[in-house]
Structures are given as structure tokens and as C-alpha cells.
Amino acid sequence: MSGAIPLNPPVEVRPVEIETGPALITHGLSFQHGREVTLTYPDLHLPAGAQLTITGPSGTGKTTLLHLLAGLLRPTTGEVKFGPTLVSAPQEGLREAFRRAQVGYVFQDFHLMPGLSALENVELGLRVAGAAQPHAKAFTALERLDLGHRLQHAPHQLSTGERQRVALARAVAHAPGLLLVDEPTAHLDRSRAGAALDLLRETADQLGATLIVVTHDPLVADAFTHRLELGDLELSPLNLGDAR
Numbered sequence: 001m002s003g004a005i006p007l008n009p010p011v012e013v014r015p016v017e018i019e020t021g022p023a024l025i026t027h028g029l030s031f032q033h034g035r036e037v038t039l040t041y042p043d044l045h046l047p048a049g050a051q052l053t054i055t056g057p058s059g060t061g062k063t064t065l066l067h068l069l070a071g072l073l074r075p076t077t078g079e080v081k082f083g084p085t086l087v088s089a090p091q092e093g094l095r096e097a098f099r100r101a102q103v104g105y106v107f108q109d110f111h112l113m114p115g116l117s118a119l120e121n122v123e124l125g126l127r128v129a130g131a132a133q134p135h136a137k138a139f140t141a142l143e144r145l146d147l148g149h150r151l152q153h154a155p156h157q158l159s160t161g162e163r164q165r166v167a168l169a170r171a172v173a174h175a176p177g178l179l180l181v182d183e184p185t186a187h188l189d190r191s192r193a194g195a196a197l198d199l200l201r202e203t204a205d206q207l208g209a210t211l212i213v214v215t216h217d218p219l220v221a222d223a224f225t226h227r228l229e230l231g232d233l234e235l236s237p238l239n240l241g242d243a244r
């Protein structure tokens, strides 16, 4: 894939009520992968608790956008803010502190540590986030996701759906304000996909977290009111109205 990806119109999601948490705002965002690929993105304004999917053909920059929103990558141009925090700050230390405190990221392939149990995986995430009482919190997060009977199992001893729930528990145990999820249903059958989706949305609701999900799956995309479709030239400007 080479050349510039077309600029999409701005997406604005306005809150129904007074905002209770930080808004996620991007402005003038682009990212260059090597010399060949430049991805450009629409400006986003997402109030706390907004739920949005990112869809679009392969290679249009969905995962790259998640990485920019998480502070894993720095944009080539533009900025990302989460409340007062400049997520796109040049200092890696600032971006890392933001990630630890505010971001829950569920990778498509879960990225669980193979040598650690489910409980240890979640506990490690909490320790990295600097959370108090990591053991107790990991236990609670796994119990809440119906994994109380799998605490001591290593990832290879778990089903795909269970591994996904461990990854979700790890992502949410420190109560992040921003929950970013890449292809949550890629490895699941239809009924498990529906359950995983419900779980994601309920968990984000409980936390009051902003939820952004990259997906190719129409089941997921259709379940959300708000969708950012990358690489679509035909879209007229979007006014997505209320936050939910």
C-alpha cells in the first residue's frame, strides 16, 4: 500500500449530559510509516463514555490510529489529547505514564505472557500501572469476568474466549478512562462474539470509559451507533449527535 490515504470528514460525538470524564480529542492527525505510507485521519471529539467502532478496508490505518490514541506511536503531524493530557507528547516518559494510568488495550492476539497464570497476567498489568493491591484487584477483575475457576491456568490451558476475557480483565483492572480494542471477535464464533461484545460494552459502561473498537465484523460495527469508516471518499460530513 502506498500514497496518501484520503482525509475523512471530522467526527464529532457530543455528550448527552455534562461530561464527567476527559474528552478524547485529535487534531490534524497523520502518521507516516517509512517512506511509502502516509495515513491521515479525521479530527475526533469524543466525550467521556463515548463508544465508537473504526472500520474500513485493510491497510487504511485502523490499528495505527489505535496506537496513536494509546500513545504507543507519536503522530507525524497533529496531536491527541485526553482531557488536559497531551497523549502525543514528544517525551516517551509522559506517553508511557498516560498509557499506564489511563489506557486499557486489548490486542487482537491478546499478548498474554505464556509462562504466567491468568491471575499473574492481570496482576502484572496492575503492577506495571502502579496500582495498589494488585493481587486483590486482579482477583476481582477475573471474578467479574467469570474466570474465578481459571485463575491458575496458563494461557495455553484456556479456550480462546477465556484468553480474551483474561486480556480484557488485564485491560480494565486498573480502571482506565480509555479502552481500545483491536478486532475483538476475530477468533470467536458468532454466539461467543455477541457475548464478548456485550461484555466489552458493559465493562466500558461500568468504568465510564470511552470505548473504541477496531473491527471488520459487521456484527460488531452494527451494534454501535457511531462508526468511523477510514478510507471512504464518499462520506459526507458526519454529525453523530449524542454520545451514545
Ligand SMILES: Nc1ncnc2c1ncn2[C@@H]1O[C@H](COP(=O)(O)OP(=O)(O)OP(=O)(O)O)[C@@H](O)[C@H]1O
Pocket (backbone or CB within 6 Å): 001, 002, 033, 034, 037, 039, 056, 057, 058, 059, 060, 061, 062, 063, 064, 065
Ligand atoms: N511498521 C510498519 N512499517 C511500514 N508500514 C507499516 C507498518 N505498520 C503498518 N504499515 C502500513 O501502514 C498501513 C496501515 O496499517 P494498519 O495496520 O494501521 O492498517 P489496518 O487498517 O489496521 O489494516 P488491517 O485491517 O489489515 O489490520 C498499511 O499499508 C501497512 O502496510
